[in-house]
Amino acid sequence: MVKRYRWAAGLAAVCGLLMAAPQANAEVEPGGWTPQSPGYKVQEKGCGHADGMTFSLTCADTSGEQRAERRYDTYTGGTHQFEGYFRISSMGGSRISLKQTFRDTSGSQGPYYMLAVENGGRLYTVAGGTTVSNAGTVGATVRVNTVNQVGKTHRTYINGSLANTVDSPSGSYYDKFGAYRTSSGNGPITVTWSNVKFWSK
Incomplete structure (x- = not known):
């Protein structure tokens, strides 16, 4: 009985360790991903304010730079996955960028891909205005x-479904998320991001 008890206890301990270990697999396109922990800087301009993972534009200005974002480290080459959850708690404005993939290549710097939200919940690409989803309503995660x-x-991908594909030129990039007034947009807005993860392969 003692041997059986020790064997069972050892098996339970191993199972507990396996369950506690963080999963390396990404939520979409699984297989071969390595978790990453890039550094970041907080960017605040105009009426933008960042409080932990909550980002707000407190004014309705339609000019000037209004932003509150996290800017992550630059990467070059390879395949990189970002994952995060956002929830808009209030939105009196419209056309606010929530997530950016930014080019950081000499001669080609700029917001290469911007996912923005309109009042009412339409998520769209700022370049071209393509609708990505209508899931971005106030209160929805x-x-x-x-x-x-x-x-x-x-x-x-939005909520696990492929929603948009564009060409990706060679070069260096970095990820940003938060709240950023597009050239045709304005606040106010308050959005909270959570469970942000990164992988590469």
Whole structure:
């Protein structure tokens, strides 16, 4: 009985360790991903304010730079996946960028891919205005995954479903999320991000 008890206790301990270990698999396009922990800087301008993972634009200005974002470290080449959940708690404005994949290549710097939200919940690409989803309503929790296969394609998933694909030029990039007034947008807005993860392969 003692031997059986020790064997069972050992098995339970191993199972407990396996269950507690963090999963390396990404939520979309599983297989071969390595978790990453890039550093970041908080960016606040105009009436933008960041409080932990909550980002607010407190004014309705239609000019000037209004932003509250996290800017993560630059990467070059490879395939990189971002995952995060956002929830808009209030939105009196419209056309606010929530997630950006930014080019950081000499001569080509700029917001290569911007996912924005209109009042009413339409999520769209700022370049071209393509509708990505209508899930971005106030109070809803939305999962966003972007997969940037540098030199090939950049793919966006909303709540686990592929919603947009664009070409990805070679070069360097970084991820940003928060709240940023687009050239045709204005606040106010308050959005909270959570469970943000990164992988590469």
